[in-house]
Amino acid sequence: MDQAENLRNIIKKQNQKDLSNARVIAVTSGKGGVGKSSVSINLAVQFTKMGKKVIILDADFGLANIEVMFGVIPKYNLSDLMVSGREISEIITEGPEGIKFISGGSGIAKLVNPDKEQVKRLVNKMSELENMADVIIIDTGAGISPTVMEFLVASPETIIVTTPEPTSITDSYALLKALSMNDNFRREDVSIKMIANRVSTESEGHNLYEKLNMVVSKFLDIDMTYLGIIPMDNNIVKAVMKQKPVSIIYPASASSKHFEEIAEKIMNDGTDIPPQKRGIRGYLKSVFAKNL
Numbered sequence: 001m002d003q004a005e006n007l008r009n010i011i012k013k014q015n016q017k018d019l020s021n022a023r024v025i026a027v028t029s030g031k032g033g034v035g036k037s038s039v040s041i042n043l044a045v046q047f048t049k050m051g052k053k054v055i056i057l058d059a060d061f062g063l064a065n066i067e068v069m070f071g072v073i074p075k076y077n078l079s080d081l082m083v084s085g086r087e088i089s090e091i092i093t094e095g096p097e098g099i100k101f102i103s104g105g106s107g108i109a110k111l112v113n114p115d116k117e118q119v120k121r122l123v124n125k126m127s128e129l130e131n132m133a134d135v136i137i138i139d140t141g142a143g144i145s146p147t148v149m150e151f152l153v154a155s156p157e158t159i160i161v162t163t164p165e166p167t168s169i170t171d172s173y174a175l176l177k178a179l180s181m182n183d184n185f186r187r188e189d190v191s192i193k194m195i196a197n198r199v200s201t202e203s204e205g206h207n208l209y210e211k212l213n214m215v216v217s218k219f220l221d222i223d224m225t226y227l228g229i230i231p232m233d234n235n236i237v238k239a240v241m242k243q244k245p246v247s248i249i250y251p252a253s254a255s256s257k258h259f260e261e262i263a264e265k266i267m268n269d270g271t272d273i274p275p276q277k278r279g280i281r282g283y284l285k286s287v288f289a290k291n292l
Helices: 003-019 036-049 065-070 078-082 106-111 116-131 146-154 166-181 202-220 234-241 254-272 280-287
Strands: 023-028 054-059 092-094 100-102 135-140 157-162 191-199 225-231
Touching (some): 023 036, 023 146, 036 054, 036 065, 036 135, 036 254, 054 065, 078 116, 116 280, 135 146, 146 166, 146 280, 166 202, 191 254, 225 254, 234 254
Parallel strands (some): 023 135, 023 157, 054 135, 157 191, 191 225
Antiparallel strands (some): 092 100
16 A cells, blocks of 8 residues: 555545544433433433444533442543543443443532643543544533533533423523523524423323423523423332333333433434534533633
8 A cells, every 4th residue: 555545545534533423412401300310321221222332421520420320430530531641541431231431520520610731631532532432422410500501502412301390390491591591502503302201191291391392482582302201110210229221121111112212313303413513522622612
């Protein structure tokens, strides 16, 4: 192989890499305790069953929900990458079914305002995830903290998890209102989708969506896409107690079937996302723009 052919192959590989940016999906909620992290890990399981390579970034800093729900203790977390000089491969922990995740960990709390060099290292090192995953799920914190807002504003796709509880509905609206008022929020650059969790029937879930979407569309000029329901299912409770995703240990359960349907819908709905709105590097640059 001559030098010219070798160069052409390098350029070809680079172009293929640029076109295969990982899909970044943020999962969030207006309040805690509505099943947000359960949705994240079970969607990850379903995406994996579809042949996708998935990495979850636990951005609910300090609470470590993902590792608890997986029943796995990470050796290192995100702060070890930014402060201690660990490599990206060292902070990735493997969970069940080959799903990988990165723990935010309690140590990240001191990095609320990271310096420029720490952010550059984070962006550069996390960019390596492009070669490791087809889908990167950002499990954000709950509520409207500045950190949550930064992660959501940067995300091309956001899934909001809500339940029929009145406080969950009002807090979901408050979250979307705070997002819409953010100076960096661009309606045309983001797709917001909703999952109705812990509902009894399909109609209850759809009614929940219609109520929330009506006020969100009227007062915030945001149109949400409805992904479907996750029904009340005691198998989810048992799975949480066993620290395993319900989609793995109870694959025939009603909740698992709905997670499967929603995962398929997400994959089918994502075919029109342009390459420039994909990828973890651009996402993190947007999150930490003020620090760069």
